[in-house]
Amino acid sequence: MRIKRYVANTMQQAIARVKADFGDDAVILHTRRFRRGLFGLLGRSRVEVIAAIDPGRPKAAQRQRELERAREATLEAIRSLQEEVRSLKQMLGEPSAAGERLPAGVSRALARLKEQDLPDEECQALLERALPPGTLDQAVDAQWVWDRLAEQLVAEVPTVPPWDFSKTPVIVPLVGPTGVGKTTTIAKLAANFAMLGKRSVGLVTVDTYRIAAVEHLRAYANIIGLDLLVAYTPDELRQAVASMEDRDLILIDTAGRSQHHAMHMAELRAFLEVLPSPEVHLVLSASTRRQDMAEIVERFRGTAFQRLIITKLDETRAYGSLYMAPRLAGKPLAYLTTGQSVPDDIEVADGQQVARLILGEAP
Numbered sequence: 478m479r480i481k482r483y484v485a486n487t488m489q490q491a492i493a494r495v496k497a498d499f500g501d502d503a504v505i506l507h508t509r510r511f512r513r514g515l516f517g518l519l520g521r522s523r524v525e526v527i528a529a530i531d532p533g534r535p536k537a538a539q540r541q542r543e544l545e546r547a548r549e550a551t552l553e554a555i556r557s558l559q560e561e562v563r564s565l566k567q568m569l570g571e572p573s574a575a576g577e578r579l580p581a582g583v584s585r586a587l588a589r590l591k592e593q594d595l596p597d598e599e600c601q602a603l604l605e606r607a608l609p610p611g612t613l614d615q616a617v618d619a620q621w622v623w624d625r626l627a628e629q630l631v632a633e634v635p636t637v638p639p640w641d642f643s644k645t646p647v648i649v650p651l652v653g654p655t656g657v658g659k660t661t662t663i664a665k666l667a668a669n670f671a672m673l674g675k676r677s678v679g680l681v682t683v684d685t686y687r688i689a690a691v692e693h694l695r696a697y698a699n700i701i702g703l704d705l706l707v708a709y710t711p712d713e714l715r716q717a718v719a720s721m722e723d724r725d726l727i728l729i730d731t732a733g734r735s736q737h738h739a740m741h742m743a744e745l746r747a748f749l750e751v752l753p754s755p756e757v758h759l760v761l762s763a764s765t766r767r768q769d770m771a772e773i774v775e776r777f778r779g780t781a782f783q784r785l786i787i788t789k790l791d792e793t794r795a796y797g798s799l800y801m802a803p804r805l806a807g808k809p810l811a812y813l814t815t816g817q818s819v820p821d822d823i824e825v826a827d828g829q830q831v832a833r834l835i836l837g838e839a840p
């Protein structure tokens with residue numbers, strides 16, 4: 478034990494010197510305030526500190542470092558254990574909430590759903606709804622699980638049959654972001670209904686921002702042999718549609734955007750408002766990321782769209798959007814498009830097929 482006496486003007490100064498000499502391990506044995514001078518009545522107040530240290534004990538800073546090193550080593554060990562557990566789990570299949578192992582058929586289905594760009598909690602919830610309680614022993618069978626999931630998807634993915642032509646004209650504006658395939662899809666629909674369905678079809682475009690946009694649709698209209706009217710204002714749209722009231726189907730092409738989103742929506746709504754009971758279709762691309770899709774759906778809510786068209790299925794292997802889009806929108810799927818080719822690459826949306834795309838071929 479080493480002992481030392483310190484005298485300073487203030488307690489802080491004294492302690493600082495103790496620390497400088499002995500470090501944090503110093504023990505304060507005694508402190509005292511006193512005045513120098515005649516009988517202690519005059520002169521400045523001083524502080525006396527008696528401090529001691531046991532040189533056999535390691536200094537606090539060093540001990541701290543050792544503790545930290547030990548802690549790091551423990552954390553590292555925990556991390557590698559966690560890693561090991563994770564890879565073991567992967568080998569054995571995911572544990573369920575109850576901590577049991579998932580049957581092979583279920584873990585396979587879960588892996589497939591996750592590949593489809595569906596949110597994790599959505600995948601699990603879907604499986605839970607698809608597999609009734611107490612069916613764990615059947616769930617080793619991948620085929621059985623696949624069938625249950627397919628049934629569940631068909632039940633949960635709303636689709637609508639093609640338009641009802643008992644009351645005509647059926648007026649169908651397509652809205653959606655730029656480049657998703659609105660114009661191409663209109664050409665496909667027009668060609669199919671006019672040439673194969675023997676319906677009388679009229680085309681109107683209000684997408685007049687770019688000359689090329691009008692020319693794009695006009696080229697298709699010419700090939701199919703249909704009239705195309707161009708409407709620059711809501712009033713012109715009203716007239717255009719009125720002039721085609723003898724048609725079965727009037728397809729209306731719109732612009733994806735203008736400079737300002739708010740302005741675009743207001744303009745779009747102004748056009749849609751002149752139409753007598755339009756069947757507005759929101760067009761979304763299957764390759765749109767999930768978060769973006771949710772945002773687009775909200776952005777176009779103001780158009781009061783009633784149905785969805787999902788395009789570019791040929792451009793992705795993750796079909797989660799076919800499940801998520803109708804859920805996010807609360808609207809059914811009407812058509813799916815599968816390539817650039819007019820008029821071939823379009824299909825009526827079908828729940829069975831959506832399930833097949835999401836789940837892959839039956840095992």
Ligand SMILES: Nc1nc2c(ncn2[C@@H]2O[C@H](COP(=O)(O)OP(=O)(O)O)[C@@H](O)[C@H]2O)c(=O)[nH]1
Nearest residue numbers: 655656657658659660661788789814815816817
């Ligand atoms: N791969 C693929 N491309 C498509 C599909 N539908 C449209 N496209 C292409 O997407 C691009 C934009 O299409 P367009 O109809 O002009 O989109 P709009 O801006 O919404 O009118 C064009 O190159 C189209 O050929 C589809 O289903 N699959």
Ligand SMILES: [Mg+2]
Nearest residue numbers: 659660684690
């Ligand atoms: Mg277009």
